[in-house]
Amino acid sequence: MRHFRSLNAQAWLIFTLLTVCYGLASFFRTSPSTLAVDIMRDFSVGGGLMAVMSSAFFYPYAFMQIPAGILSDRWGPRNTICLFLLLGAAGALIFAGAHSVGMAALGRMLIGAGMAMVFVPALRVILYWFPPRLHALGTGLLLSLGTGGMLLATWPLMMLSQIMGWRGSMLAAAALTVFMSAVVWRVVRNRPEEKGFTPSWAASDDGPSVPPLKQTMLGILKTRTYWTVSIWFFCMYGAFFSLSGLWAGPYFIQGYGLDKSAAGGVLFCLALGSTLGPTLIGFLTPWLRLPKRGLLLVACSATLLLGFPLLLPRPVIPAALLPLWGVAFGIFCGGFGGIALTRIQDDFPPEIVGTATGMINIYTYLGSALLQLASGWIMEAQAPGAGAYTLPQYSRMFILYMFMFCCAFAASLFALRDGGAAGTRCSGLQSGAR
Template structure:
């Protein structure tokens, strides 16, 4: 006697366990990205000794990384539209891991700069990919809260760089600390490749395809107008960028993010640790505690702002 299969819950109507698993994996990738992004903020003094440079040249590391991160945002968005957030996230995590391993093994300033370029480019994929997953996996009314949870929990990466990474840096040393970051990045890339899917039906779409059925892309190729919109009907990249840049919400988000992030980035990613240890005379453990307090405040505030929005 055959049984009628019970349809699974639609994650866009209610929160499901699978949706939470996908989201938590994406958050783990983002935490790894934040750890890599902020790791140099606690390693500035050691970088001066390792590469034989002064503070102004150490600042180039962060400037290059953040610059690449910023310039990569639009290309990464286009790549996500093209290949999906899962592949983009996995590739970005692997690029970051390669950058961390390169930074761990080199003692040459120019090669270390190249490593930071890789880290910035890989970092640019994590948050955008996670944001792209949310509307596909969660009810639209809950996406503001999960957006803030993602942003807040991602700051746990700063805790990782301020406590365990700093302990490795002052214990086994530079190479072991950055190799650990690289290995962790490769592991989270593997986890994302296994656990993340672009949409709830993505892994099953090909397996449950009916004989003779066509996909929207095949319909386009055969001239069937019942599928997705033809490429000619879609705006080009230039037109899409024009639409975005003319929209006031884009600029509101830009200036809000800029003003709100500026002080945080300057302190946590560059000058906070040298200021506290060399300028104020705090030992590394005390300075790490200040960074942990900053992380805790960010994590706690995120969900509250999500509920408020």
Template sequence: MSDGAAPVVPRRAAALVWGVALSAYVAAVFHRSSLGVTGVDAADRFDVNAAALATFSIAQLAVYAAMQVPVGVLLDRFGSRRMLIAGGALMVAGQLCFAVATDVPLAVAARVLVGLGDAMTFISVLRIVAFWFPGRRNPLLTQLTGTLGQLGAILGAVPLVALLHAAGWTTAFTVAAAVGATVLLVVVAAVRDTPYRDTATGPTPTLASVRRELAVAWTTPGTRLGLWTHFVTQFSGAVFALLWGYPFLVQGQGLSPTAAASLLTVMTVATLLSGPMIAHLCARHPYRRSVLVFTITAATAAVWAAVLAWPGRSPGWLLLTLVLVLAVNGPGSVIGFDYARTFNPVTRMGSATGIVNVGGFVASIVLILAVGIVLDLTTPAGRGAPDLAAFRWAFAVQYVLWALGAVQVLRWRNAARRRHAAEQALPAPVPLPATP
């Protein structure tokens, strides 16, 4: 940019570019969650047990988590548009592979492709927000991006289940790939990195500079606070939506497939409604964000305790309460990105955001694998589907992760506050005397 004030970005143009980029994230969430509501059918198609089924989601999420920091570096180099196009193409390829897969290796490879493409999408949209909108609007639009993206989970619930049961596996996932391809074409046509003529790409980073930026971001207490916030708030709702919620409702609670998919849809709608409220509270009370994190975590743990301790199958109102509380987990995890924005300069946002985004997905991977293992251990051989007792033992593993996350949030919140207080106490620099 040349010297002088930056030109005003037309609101309609900004809204159009953000809306199309957001549709790419909606498609990514759709692809990401498509396995969750088809888990029972996937187990039958590939003839696998619970632990083996978990490897599908673990492969997808592990790649997503591992790619966050590299994607941040690539994003600074190539810009959002190229990353969104590459990510969309990878997810379409993954869904096409999943549509024709009949063996476990190809199915896992398909989920890896989905995870790679998914990893490139969310932070690319956040970078578009930073370029196209004024800074004061960034927190709300970041929350809206994360929240509205969950519309993809609605497409991945009732419609996909209905199509799967009506037309079969291959047709359902081929249609899913076609949806992704359509969105990809719109992104190619409408998304630009910036509203200005100059490029949003940067020079090729050196390994030394990448290490230096990552090290500084990692040693910033606010970044660690963001990571553990993302860790403790996200995993329960994410695992429920991505894989184990649908089997728990159908096999454990005895709901019909349509009723279970409907509850997952209610969960998504509640996420859409709660996101703006969480954003408003964070903007209104920035020094009380950790209180909100602890409240969300405690409420989730308490409702799960009621569900797991209920004698027999839980009543409908309790399952509804569970999905409503889980719906707040996603918006709650976005508070972690707000911490990254608060405690890091713009030049480190890519690195800090990538680090934060690892937290919740690492916790989700651990829980997905743990639930699968416990279900296999507690389901007698030859019985087939796990029963309610097996699911109770499996979901009890969550309390270990909640305890770890809560302790770390408290630890790094205090460290961030001490760092902030020390910086505020530093005296103003004394001007040097004029040279005689």
């Protein structure tokens, strides 16, 4: 019994450390929205170049998803996380010391490459340290609690930047990242056996054989499920991360006239909604008795309804209700990703679910990057070189985001059907993987 308690305590300690590391990824992803006004003023640039700088995070983050799984399998999660956290910290140092948009973009790229190597390796560690009955819980908690890093990138970061400046804030984040890399190296081990434990559920390396990576990826690309879920994530989550990670802060400061503290509070509520959303939805789903397609339609419909005020050229949401709006928008726009991902778990064999999930994650962050660029160009076209914009200019730019939410609604309506052809087509992969 003492052995089990010690193993259990060690597992949850490792889980906590990995959650903090994933929280750093969420923090760096969202921080430009909080600091955008100060950064544009410091660099004397407008929305176009600001979008280029901010979106630089997402390209390496997107395309490193598949290498993250490969390195975790071949080199080990612990080594992968520690090394790439240091790369992310180096990027944060470059970003904090940058005196040009190009250098700042380079820093953001290195941050994205480093932070991309946390989530997938962390899932690998959970697989070995927790019994199978807790794998789903561990994954859900990692997503929900790790996304809580967005909370630190809102009001707390706004307050810290007023004390230390945005550069000092990034230096502090870089120092914390280096510290976490050292702690992970000291405490985390890939398997319980490396700490002297012998769990009764010890994962066996025996099981269904996995086809070569090229064959697996080509098979996944041929399925309807892969493309429809990818479109949903590109449109829904790509738009949410782009909006919350770049424009939400400037919009409420310049458009609604809020001070930095009040705007940071709204951003905090937006992040809070997206953090609590997956857990809340997972708890309510059995009681709602709606098919997954119905839940996604509810999410898209509510997002369109809540997003409509963003299209209006004047403030229509009372300041007192903005925090409530932020929580609701965060829940419906940023909290239903787990429902969409279950389509992958339903339609693909377990031995290739990780590869399929990594391939879909690419579209979330690629969508974020491209939408930040496109929205930046829209703002730049309206007011070239301006570092501040009016509410009507923001409202015209938000048409792009509403269009993406409509596309996500269409994907939910016409493509993400429970069962049917998608599952049948994916079943061919299972037979080939055994």
